[in-house]
Amino acid sequence: xxxxxxxxxxxxxxxxxxxxxxILRQTGTTEEGVTMDSNALEKERGITIYSKNTSVVYKxxxxxxxxxxxxxxxxxxxxxxxxxxxxxxxxxxxxxxxMPQTRFVLKKSLELGLKxxxxxxxxxxxxxxxxxxxxxxxxxxxxxxxxxxxxxxKVVYAIGRDGIAKKHxxxxxxxxxxxxxxxxxKVSPAKADVNAPLRFQPFNxxxxxxxxxxxxxxxxxxxxxxxxxxxxxxxxxxxxSGKVTKLFTFEGTKRKEVNEAFAGDIVxxxxxxxxxxxxxxxxxxxxxxxxxxxxxxxxxxxxFLVNDGPFAGREGKFVTNKQxxxxxxxxxxxNVGLKIEFFPECYLVYGRGELHVAILLxxxxxxxxxxxxxxxxxxxxxxxxxxxxxxxxxxxxxxxEYSGAVIEKLGKRKGIMTDMKxxxxxxRMLFExxxxxxxxxxxxFTIDTRGDGILCSRFLEFREYAGAISKRDVGSxxxxxxxxxxxxxxxxxxxRGVLYIGPATEVYEGMVxxxxxxxxxxxxxxxxxxxxxxMRSSGADEAIQLIPPMKIxxxxxxxxxxxxxxxxxxxxxxxxxxxxxxxxxRVRASRKK
Numbered sequence: 001x002x003x004x005x006x007x008x009x010x011x012x013x014x015x016x017x018x019x020x021x022x023i024l025r026q027t028g029t030t031e032e033g034v035t036m037d038s039n040a041l042e043k044e045r046g047i048t049i050y051s052k053n054t055s056v057v058y059k060x061x062x063x064x065x066x067x068x069x070x071x072x073x074x075x076x077x078x079x080x081x082x083x084x085x086x087x088x089x090x091x092x093x094x095x096x097x098x099m100p101q102t103r104f105v106l107k108k109s110l111e112l113g114l115k116x117x118x119x120x121x122x123x124x125x126x127x128x129x130x131x132x133x134x135x136x137x138x139x140x141x142x143x144x145x146x147x148x149x150x151x152x153x154k155v156v157y158a159i160g161r162d163g164i165a166k167k168h169x170x171x172x173x174x175x176x177x178x179x180x181x182x183x184x185x186k187v188s189p190a191k192a193d194v195n196a197p198l199r200f201q202p203f204n205x206x207x208x209x210x211x212x213x214x215x216x217x218x219x220x221x222x223x224x225x226x227x228x229x230x231x232x233x234x235x236x237x238x239x240x241s242g243k244v245t246k247l248f249t250f251e252g253t254k255r256k257e258v259n260e261a262f263a264g265d266i267v268x269x270x271x272x273x274x275x276x277x278x279x280x281x282x283x284x285x286x287x288x289x290x291x292x293x294x295x296x297x298x299x300x301x302x303x304f305l306v307n308d309g310p311f312a313g314r315e316g317k318f319v320t321n322k323q324x325x326x327x328x329x330x331x332x333x334x335n336v337g338l339k340i341e342f343f344p345e346c347y348l349v350y351g352r353g354e355l356h357v358a359i360l361l362x363x364x365x366x367x368x369x370x371x372x373x374x375x376x377x378x379x380x381x382x383x384x385x386x387x388x389x390x391x392x393x394x395x396x397x398x399x400x401e402y403s404g405a406v407i408e409k410l411g412k413r414k415g416i417m418t419d420m421k422x423x424x425x426x427x428r429m430l431f432e433x434x435x436x437x438x439x440x441x442x443x444x445f446t447i448d449t450r451g452d453g454i455l456c457s458r459f460l461e462f463r464e465y466a467g468a469i470s471k472r473d474v475g476s477x478x479x480x481x482x483x484x485x486x487x488x489x490x491x492x493x494x495x496r497g498v499l500y501i502g503p504a505t506e507v508y509e510g511m512v513x514x515x516x517x518x519x520x521x522x523x524x525x526x527x528x529x530x531x532x533x534x535m536r537s538s539g540a541d542e543a544i545q546l547i548p549p550m551k552i553x554x555x556x557x558x559x560x561x562x563x564x565x566x567x568x569x570x571x572x573x574x575x576x577x578x579x580x581x582x583x584x585x586r587v588r589a590s591r592k593k
Contacts, residue, residue: 001057001060001061001062002060002061002062002189002190003061003062003063003064003189003190003192003264003265004061004062004063004064004086004087004183004184004187004188004189004190005064005066005084005085005086005087005187005190005218005264005266006063006064006065006066006085006086006087006088006089006183006187007065007066007067007068007078007081007082007085007088007089008020008065008066008067008068008088008089008091009068009078009082009088009089009090009091009105009106009109010090010091010092010101010102010105010121011092011093011096011098011099011100011101011102011456012069012099012101012456013093014091014092014093014096014099014102014121014122015091015093015121015122015158015160015161016067016068016091017067018160018161019089019091019119019121019158019160019176020054020065020067022160022161022162022163022176023056023065023176023179023180024054024056024252024253025163026163026175026176027056027057027058027180029054029055029056029057029251029252030252030253051066051067051068051069051078051080051081051204052066052067052253053065053066053067053204053216053250053266053268054067054250054251054252054253055249055250055251055252055266056252058180058184059180059184061184061189062265063180063183064085064250064265064266066081066084066085066266068081068105078104078105078108080203080204080277080278080293080336081203081204082105082108082109082112082114083112083201083203083293084201084203084217084218084266085114085218086114086187086188086190087114087115087116087117087183087186087187087188088105088109088114088116088117089116089117089119089179089183090102090105090106090109090116090117090118090119090137091119091121091160092118092119092120092121092133092137093121093122093125093133094120094121094122094123094125094128094129094130094133094157095122095125095126095127095128095129096397097132097133097136097137098133098136098137098140099395099456100393100394100395100456100457100458101456101458102140103140103144103458104458104459106140106141106144107144110141110144110145110146110147110150113147114150115149115150115153115186116150116153117153117154117156117182117183117186117187118134118137118153118154118155118156119155119156119157119158119165119179120133120134120137120155120156120157120158121158121159121160122159122160122161123157123158123159123169124159124162130157130169134155138151141153154182154186156178156179156182157169158176158179163175163176164176165177165178165179166178167182189264190263190264190265191220191263191264192262192263192264193221193222193263194222194223194262194263195222196221196222196263197221197222197282197283197284197287198219198221198222198223198224198230198281198282198283199219199220199221199222199280199281199282199283199287199290200215200217200218200219200220200224200267200269200280200281200282201217201218201220201278201279201280201281201290201293202215202216202217202269202275202276202277202278202279202281203216203217203218203277203278203293204216204217204277205275205276205277205333205334205336206268206334207330207333207334208270211245211246211270211271212270212273213270213272213273213274213275213333214268214269214270215268215269215270215272215275215281216266216267216268217266217267217269217281218264218265218266218267219261219262219263219264219265219266219267220263220290221263222263222283223260223261223262223263224244224247224260224261224267224269224281225244225247225259225260226244226245226246226247226258226259226260227243227244227245228243228244228283229241229242229243230242230243230244230281230282230283231281231282231283231284231285231287232272232274232275232279232280232281232282233279233280233281233282233287233289234276234279235276235278235279235292239285240272240274242271242272242273242275243271244269244270244271245270245271246269246270246271247259247260247261247267247268247269247270248267248268248269248270249261249265249266249267249268250266250268255268269281277293277336278292278293278294297379298337298338298339298350298351298352298379299351299352299353299378299379299390299435299459300350300351300352300353300354300357300376300377300378300379300435300439301348301349301350301351301376301377301378301379302348302349302351302357302373302374302375302376302377302558303346303347303348303349303373303374304324304328304346304347304348304349304371304372304373305345305346305347305371305372305373305374305566306319306320306321306324306371306372307319307370307371307372307568307569307570308372309372309508309511309566309568309575309577309581310482310508310509310581311506311508311568311570311573311575312370313370314570315370315570315571315572315573316368316369316370316570316571317368317369317370317571318367318368318369318370319369319370323369324347324369324371325342325347327364327367327369328340328342328347328349331360335360337351337352337356338350338351338356338360350379352459354376354439354442354555354558354559355555357373357376357558358554358555358558361373361554361569362554364569365569365570365571366571368571369569369571370569370570370571371569372566372567372568372569372577373558373566373567373569374566375558375561375562375563375565376439376558378390378434378435378436378439380465381462383462386464386465387464387465388462388463388464388465389434389435389436389462389463389464389465389466390434390435390459390460390461390462391432391433391434391435391459391460391461391462391463392432392433392434392435392438392457392458392459392460393418393430393431393432393457393458393460394410394415394430394431394432394433394438394455394456394457395428395429395430395455395456395457396428396429396430396431396445396453396454396455396456397426397427397428397453397454398426398427398429398449398452398453398454399425399426399427399449399452399453400422400425400426400427402448402449402450402452402453403427403429405448405449406429406445406448406449406453407429409441409444409445409448410431410433410437410441412469412470413433413434413436413437413438413441413469414433414434414436414437414466414467414469415431415432415433415437416431416432416433417429417430417431418430418431418432432460434463434466434469435459436466436469437466437469438457439559440559440560441455441559442455442555442559443556443559443560473519474497474515474516474517474519475497475515475516475518475519475520475521475522476512476514476515476516476521476522476562476565476576476578477493477496477497477499477512477513477514477515477516477521477522477524478510478511478512478513478521478522478523478524478578478583479507479508479509479510479511479512479513479523479524479525479526480509480523480524480525480583481507481509481525481526481527482507482508482509482527483506483507483527484504484505484506484507484527485501485502485503485504485505485506485507485513485526485527486503486526486527486528486529487503487504487544487546488528488529488530488544489524489525489526489527489528489529490502490503490526490546491544491545491546493513493514493524493526494514494546494547496514496516496517496518496522496524497514497515497516497517497518498514498515498549498550499513499514499547499549499550500512500513500514500515500549500550500551500552500576501513501514501526501549502546502548502549503546507526507527508577508581509581509582510577510578510580510581510582511575511576511577511578512561512565512575512576512577512578513526514549515560523583552567552574552575552576553574554567554569554574557574557576560576561576564578564579564580564586564589565577565578565579566578566579
């Protein structure tokens with residue numbers, strides 16, 4: 001059976017997973033209601049976090065499909081996948097057009113010499129303009145210096161939600177057959193040199209409590225059998241060996257155990273506990289290794305510590321330093337975009353962005369872990385005596401009336417506008433800005449644009465340090481006592497800034513309960529009740545009117561916390577606290593600086 005290997009790439013929410021699910025249903029591979037986004041977090045957020053493999057059989061041809069994440073923070077997943085497939089389906093929203101992650105994933109695929117098939121999706125949207133989108137995609141190809149062969153790309157129009165694809169806009173269609181036919185027509189069959197000695201390279205890792213580390217990759221040459229003894233060529237030139245204990249191929253959303261697999265196929269191999277992405281599994285000891293897969297460096301770092309706050313151990317099941325270390329070591333087994341330095345008192349975690357770290361924290365709290373983290377900091381490099389920091393390209397779509405506020409805020413954060421286009425009442429702006437400038441801005445952006453703006457960013461490169469950025473223009477409202485918050489006290493405090501808690505919330509000394517518009521920290525008493533007396537007053541029976549508090553979520557907490565604060569993460573709560581809980585200790589610490 002011939003094999004075609006493809007990956008589906010796109011910007012976040014342009015319809016990759018929906019289209020993949022429709023292909024699986026129409027080829028009879030899965031039942032109705034089954035989706036590729038199987039992880040609980042993926043279902044809740046509606047985004048793909050982990051790249052996943054599946055396969056369908058169409059016209060006696062096996063099509064291996066890799067569904068990739070669309071968010072820039074999970075870009076490391078996409079980079080690895082592209083090396084192991086023969087073509088990509090580039091999905092572009094017919095209304096939004098090419099977005100930052102579209103550019104990122106397309107650039108990577110063009111550099112590898114792949115020839116994409118462009119799928120213009122969601123053509124049924126009210127403001128969809130497929131012709132303009134096709135023109136913008138062509139301009140993007142030109143901008144990324146695509147070859148003449150790559151510029152001659154095939155375009156398919158689709159409504160992924162309804163499972164419809166068309167080769168021309170005015171065609172009649174009821175299914176995805178035009179898309180599947182295009183894949184067979186335009187994607188070359190995988191090279192299948194079965195007689196050569198085995199060469200297999202993993203592009204992804206999985207973990208099983210019984211089998212240990214599993215390598216997901218492509219067989220480039222030869223065949224692989226269960227029980228075979230093979231060699232591993234490491235990236236540093238060292239050699240290792242192991243035995244294939246289990247072998248799986250992918251069928252729909254499930255994995256299927258097999259005894260043998262051949263060149264061209266994508267499989268999952270168990271039996272190599274130290275295997276890493278980009279290494280080569282060979283049949284012979286003196287075989288040449290395949291080119292190494294490189295992964296972009298992390299851009300932010302933060303500390304993970306044991307929770308030592310007054311409420312520590314109340315809600316979590318795993319609260320010790322040893323348990324935290326074991327969990328982070330397990331995460332390193334599969335999360336390749338993450339790097340961790342282990343110290344006795346804390347763990348320094350390096351990630352691709354705030355969402356990347358927030359997903360890890362969300363998974364940990366759901367598993368019962370309790371910990372605290374410091375404010376995310378950008379990674380600063382030293383090269384040739386110069387300080388370098390990561391820069392990002394931010395693409396912003398906002399209604400015209402809010403564009404002034406956005407330009408002003410990003411200007412203060414060292415953002416430089418490189419382009420501005422007006423379409424109807426909407427404005428699209430491109431900024432090049434240090435990652436430091438974007439940290440903590442997203443929640444402000446939502447408020448400034450009344451929730452109508454779209455902000456997307458992608459990593460550009462490390463550039464010269466841009467100097468000091470003054471971004472925090474609010475202070476922290478810190479509780480000076482412990483107890484239960486009172487509505488009367490909060491009603492008086494809400495005029496000073498935005499509250500993070502509501503009435504009857506347990507607080508402790510040093511806990512941050514809100515922010516202060518004035519810009520300096522303020523110690524407050526949130527448990528103070530109304531003085532009771534037998535004297536009547538004119539405002540005695542007035543009802544207290546409280547503004548709903550701004551609830552602290554993981555992403556919001558990472559954005560709003562200050563440098564001298566920790567975010568406490570437990571299975572039931574997310575709190576922000578000062579590193580030094582007592583006021584006198586904070587004063588002493590500030591004097592030492």
